Amino acid sequence: MSDTIQYWINQNGIQTGPHTFIELQQMEITPAAYVWRAGMDDWKPITAIPELVSLYTHQAQAEAQPEATLSEPVADSHEPVAGLPEVPTGEPEVAPAPAFTPPTAQQAAAQQPAALPEEAMPQPECPPTNLVWAILSTILCCLPLGVVAIIYSTKVSQKYRQGDIKAAQHYSEVSAWWCIGTIIGGIVLSPFVSLIQMAIMG
Numbered sequence: 001m002s003d004t005i006q007y008w009i010n011q012n013g014i015q016t017g018p019h020t021f022i023e024l025q026q027m028e029i030t031p032a033a034y035v036w037r038a039g040m041d042d043w044k045p046i047t048a049i050p051e052l053v054s055l056y057t058h059q060a061q062a063e064a065q066p067e068a069t070l071s072e073p074v075a076d077s078h079e080p081v082a083g084l085p086e087v088p089t090g091e092p093e094v095a096p097a098p099a100f101t102p103p104t105a106q107q108a109a110a111q112q113p114a115a116l117p118e119e120a121m122p123q124p125e126c127p128p129t130n131l132v133w134a135i136l137s138t139i140l141c142c143l144p145l146g147v148v149a150i151i152y153s154t155k156v157s158q159k160y161r162q163g164d165i166k167a168a169q170h171y172s173e174v175s176a177w178w179c180i181g182t183i184i185g186g187i188v189l190s191p192f193v194s195l196i197q198m199a200i201m202g
Helices: 021-025 050-055 058-064 105-111 131-140 143-161 165-201
Strands: 007-011 014-019 034-037
Touching: 007 021, 014 021, 021 050, 131 143, 131 165, 143 165
Parallel strands: none
Antiparallel strands: 007 014, 007 034
């Protein structure tokens, strides 16, 4: 007997289900019960369902039906037992699934994982200091602008050690622009520097 088949039972006008065959074995079911399962057109007496005949005893069947005599024909076991409530018809009623209720803001917040403390969160890497470029541009290009680039470059690591990541990123960008400005300034001023040197030497 497959445990996947589900049955509805109507006994004394009370409908229950769905039940598996194993669950039905643990219930007190009489021959007066009606059964419905998927694939059946309508409710039928349990006595008309071959796989469920073993669910009740011969003693219960004898108590539910009048004793037959030799002069009287034996009643058809597939006929409904007299005195029962009205025979159920149609498919059994299935309780509707509960409507979905969205969680409240407090419930949604409770379901969110707790945020890690700041000290447990990994610290981002230090932004580039551009110190090497600042020194090279100072030596090779333009001394005054290069000095400013060096100053901003040293502030990057200083702010990073203090935990001010945003300020360190800001000084990293500023020092990069000063390095670029130093190189451009050196290119622009190099002809004038050459003229000045030639004038001094001449």
